[in-house]
Amino acid sequence: MAPKSITMEYETLRLNSDHLSLRAIGPWLVDLAGRFDLQPDDIELDAVELAVHEVAMNIVDHSVGIGGGEFSITGECDELALRVRTFDAGEAFARSNYSRPKFDEPQVRGYGLFIAEQIADSVRYDRVGDQNQWELVFSFRSVRS
């Protein structure tokens, strides 16, 4: 991986809050990776898409609501990691209502955020004013090793 000496930001992806719109995340990430000159050795883009997709689906289903408006996604890259952030003005995330899946009895729902947490190196939630912000950090493989 070529060292990235400065932080680079990529254009914001704005999505309608519906499930079909989430299909734009993958192509957006591919374009982002191209702009940042990220290589397959740097990061597994399919995994990044799944993690971001799951957080975005939580926004559609539980925060903004289906057809309830828009939300946005930004990408930023430095020499250590890719950072993807989401911004929405929907309902606040109630962490107290979230629990990790119980694997002794397979459940049908509740895996979205868990999947994102398994893939990303960190998943952080903040409520800033009337806005929800999620940040997912994906360290480059060369940094992990």
Next chain:
Amino acid sequence: MTAHTATTDSLATIVLRGRLDAVSAVKLRHEIDEKFAAERFDIVVDLAAVEFVDSAGLAALANGMRRARQNAGDLRVVYPASPSARRVFALTRFDQVFVEADATTDLGPEWL
């Protein structure tokens, strides 16, 4: 997602291609419901050609499996050939819950 279904005396098969996400999971649930309505509770969902699976797709499969088992049947899966599409099963440990089916044969040209 495209889907093709076929039914034999012993087994109902649903073959999917493309993305199994929150959009196409609705279609999969409908396909499974139709099998159950026809009292077919042994189902294989062939995901070999599926390129992306999210938690909504997984939920549709898990819900179908649970209902099939409640009716003395099962919903088995042919796992995606794509390692990235298989990932969600390993992350959620559903790869230890679904019974893996053998790859299905060509079921013909008619796709729903």
